[in-house]
Amino acid sequence: MRSCGEIGLFGQRVDSSFNGLGLNALESTRIAEAMGLNASLFATLTAHEALGMKAIQLAGTEEQKRKYLPALATGEKIAAFCLAEASRCACCLPFSTGEQEDRVTPFIVERTFGGVHPQSPAPKLGLRGLDLVDVVFSNVKVPVENVLGDADSGLQLATRVAASDRYLVGGLCVGLLRNVVDAMVEHCQMRHRFGHSIAQFGMVQERLVRSAAHLYALESMTYLVAGMVTAQPERDLRIESSAVKLFASGTTKFVLNECMALSGALGLTNELPIERYLRDAYVLDSFMGPIDLLRLYIAGASLSYAGKDMQEFVRKARKPVANIRYLLPKVFMKDVRLLLSAPAVGATSIRENERGTRVSLRVRDHLHPNLAHHANRLSRIIYHTHEATRQAFILHGPTVIENQLVLKLLADLAVDLFAVTACLSRASRAKSIGLRYHDHELELTSAFVLEAFSRMEKALADYKQKGNLSKRISAVMFKENGYAAVHPLSRVW
Numbered sequence: 001m002r003s004c005g006e007i008g009l010f011g012q013r014v015d016s017s018f019n020g021l022g023l024n025a026l027e028s029t030r031i032a033e034a035m036g037l038n039a040s041l042f043a044t045l046t047a048h049e050a051l052g053m054k055a056i057q058l059a060g061t062e063e064q065k066r067k068y069l070p071a072l073a074t075g076e077k078i079a080a081f082c083l084a085e086a087s088r089c090a091c092c093l094p095f096s097t098g099e100q101e102d103r104v105t106p107f108i109v110e111r112t113f114g115g116v117h118p119q120s121p122a123p124k125l126g127l128r129g130l131d132l133v134d135v136v137f138s139n140v141k142v143p144v145e146n147v148l149g150d151a152d153s154g155l156q157l158a159t160r161v162a163a164s165d166r167y168l169v170g171g172l173c174v175g176l177l178r179n180v181v182d183a184m185v186e187h188c189q190m191r192h193r194f195g196h197s198i199a200q201f202g203m204v205q206e207r208l209v210r211s212a213a214h215l216y217a218l219e220s221m222t223y224l225v226a227g228m229v230t231a232q233p234e235r236d237l238r239i240e241s242s243a244v245k246l247f248a249s250g251t252t253k254f255v256l257n258e259c260m261a262l263s264g265a266l267g268l269t270n271e272l273p274i275e276r277y278l279r280d281a282y283v284l285d286s287f288m289g290p291i292d293l294l295r296l297y298i299a300g301a302s303l304s305y306a307g308k309d310m311q312e313f314v315r316k317a318r319k320p321v322a323n324i325r326y327l328l329p330k331v332f333m334k335d336v337r338l339l340l341s342a343p344a345v346g347a348t349s350i351r352e353n354e355r356g357t358r359v360s361l362r363v364r365d366h367l368h369p370n371l372a373h374h375a376n377r378l379s380r381i382i383y384h385t386h387e388a389t390r391q392a393f394i395l396h397g398p399t400v401i402e403n404q405l406v407l408k409l410l411a412d413l414a415v416d417l418f419a420v421t422a423c424l425s426r427a428s429r430a431k432s433i434g435l436r437y438h439d440h441e442l443e444l445t446s447a448f449v450l451e452a453f454s455r456m457e458k459a460l461a462d463y464k465q466k467g468n469l470s471k472r473i474s475a476v477m478f479k480e481n482g483y484a485a486v487h488p489l490s491r492v493w
Contacts, residue, residue, distance in 0.1 A: 001044075004075060009045055011073025014053065018069035025229035029171035029222060036175020039280040040129025042168075043287060047130070048072070050165035051288075052079025055106060059149035059157050064108065082109075082135050083158055104154030108146040115140040126279030127287075163238035163297070166245035166288050167229070170222030173248040173284075176277055177215045177255050183272065184208065184259045207262055211255045213447035218251045220422040239301050243415045246294045252281045292408075299407035302414055303400065306389050368428040370442055374449050378420060381456050385413050388460055405467040409459055416452045423448055 004010060012028050014020025023031070035042040053072050056064055071077040109116060117136040124132060149157055185208065188199040198204050225240045256278045260267040267274045285291050361382060364375035389410060392400050400406060427445040430438040476484050 001075065004041070004045065006075075008073070010048060010075040010078075011053070011069070012045075012049060014049075014057070014069055014073040018065065018073055020069070020073040025167075025226045025233075026223070029168060029226040032168045032171030033175035033178075036172055036177070036179055038129070039172060039176065039277075039284065040127045042172045043127050043130045043284075046165070046168060046288070047081060048079045050168060051081035051161055054161045054165065055081070055148055055157060056108065058160060059106065059153065060108075063145070064148070068108065080135070081161070083162070103152035104158075105151045106148040106154045106157050107142045108148060109137070109140060109142055110146075113140050113142065124283055126276070126281070126283035160238070162289055163242055165241065166294075167222060167225040167241040169284060169288060170218060170244040170248040171226070173252045173281075174215070174219045174222055176280075177211075177218070177252060180256065180259050180274060180277060181208070181211050181215055184211070184262050187263060187266075187272075204262060207258045209447055210451070211258045213444050213451070214251045214255055216441070216444040217419045217423050217448045217452075218248055220426040221247055221419050224422045224425070239298055240418070242289065242294050242298050243418050245288060246291055246298065246411070247415050247419055249281070249285050249291050252284065253278070256281055295408050295411035296404065298414055299411040300401055302410065303389070303393075303407075307393065310390055310393055366428075367424055368431045368442075370431060371424055371428055371445070374420075374424060374446070374453075377453050378417075378424070378449075381413075381453065381460075382417065384460050385410075385417065385456075388413070405470065413456055413459060416456050420449045420452050 008021040009031070011018070011020030012023045012031060013025075014022070016022045032042055032046075035045075049072075053069065056068055056072075060068070068077075072079055111118075115138040117138060119134040119136065121131040121133050124130075185199075188204055188208065189197055191198045193201075222244050225237060225244050228235070228240065229237055256274060260274050260278065263272055263274055266272055269275070289297070361379040363379050363382075364372045367375050392403075392406050392410070396403055396406065423445045427438075427441045429435075430441045435441070
């Protein structure tokens with residue numbers, strides 16, 4: 001840790017006037033990738049800078065910044081971020097201890113104030129180099145000049161801090177998975193079975209290809225968002241950043257499970273680092289936001305944007321008899337003009353007939369011709385995702401935000417669409433400018449997007465049936481307080 005402070009890793013994106021390095025988002029992401037060998041170090045530095053220091057950078061006064069940032073940027077002092085009570089998991093509301101107020105106020109609390117009692121580090125499944133502790137505050141006197149921002153801005157500040165830098169987890173996972181995939185390729189070339197290298201076996205090749213394709217998608221998505229943050233630092237990219245974190249969590253576990261299968265019994269030992277990486281991956285699920293809460297956030301925030309464009313149609317569609325003259329042209333003409341505002345891709349003209357539906361998105365005009373067939377399929381899925389969103393508004397109205405299965409569907413669709421878009425744009429650029437391995441990148445992209453397309457089409461086709469089935473099964477389980485099925489050896493006569 002002392003060495004990290006000496007080279008400035010505690011203040012990567014702090015301005016040089018406060019003893020920081022002044023790096024941009026792309027440079028910080030590259031450093032996160034380099035930390036792939038030690039996820040605990042990444043988590044420690046990220047909790048310090050992207051959570052603790054970030055709050056001061058976003059809401060602190062100039063006096064607060066001058067007082068705290070220089071010592072924090074050099075590692076002389078270490079920042080912690082206390083968000084929620086232990087009994088409240090990742091939610092910072094409501095609080096159950098202390099005196100109750102109708103507002104949440106953010107503070108800068110120094111350990112020397114008195115009454116601050118860090119508890120012993122909790123044992124964890126993974127990230128064992130990171131100390132995760134409960135902090136007990138007992139009659140702590142905080143001076144008024146240590147209030148961060150407005151007295152009632154705690155919830156808004158916590159949301160901004162937690163969401164804005166989640167894409168850094170993608171950088172970490174890219175570095176981690178690069179090391180694992182490279183090790184597995186070497187392992188498969190060295191191991192022999194039945195007189196042949198296992199690298200010649202079809203099932204082994206398939207696992208390696210799927211791992212590489214998912215890694216390529218994660219890498220594309222991570223650096224796309226990092227580039228957007230660098231180019232437009234004032235832009236609100238919390239949804240995109242959260243999408244990277246959600247995709248990174250799933251991809252990391254998927255690739256590690258594939259590599260665990262390739263390594264056999266050796267993967268269960270300490271000879272290969274897969275066992276440690278897999279434990280770390282499960283803890284990373286909850287780092288900077290549990291994955292299910294990320295789904296709710298992505299879908300909820302996205303619906304708030306979509307609702308502004310769809311509100312007139314939805315309002316009238318919920319009362320079809322009274323608005324028949326407005327709705328009939330929409331039904332028969334298959335109005336897709338709303339798709340022209342889709343932010344994920346530039347919209348121009350592509351015509352795809354599916355069940356009589358004309359889709360107008362010129363996705364293919366922005367990609368290399370070799371990717372035109374993927375662009376056509378992407379356009380259709382964007383259209384059907386748009387229709388599913390509009391249908392959710394019509395069926396549920398304002399209560400759609402309370403239907404978690406619908407939100408999960410929309411969030412997973414949005415993340416997959418984003419990942420596919422990132423892959424296609426990166427592969428198109430590689431082919432167009434003649435990068436080394438450009439044909440290989442096209443094939444990696446095809447391997448990923450074909451799997452993603454099938455996953456999205458299946459989700460769109462059967463999410464209603466699954467939702468009703470889940471409700472019925474879970475109702476019985478809650479009624480019986482557990483798994484409800486008669487043992488197969490029970491006598492029925």
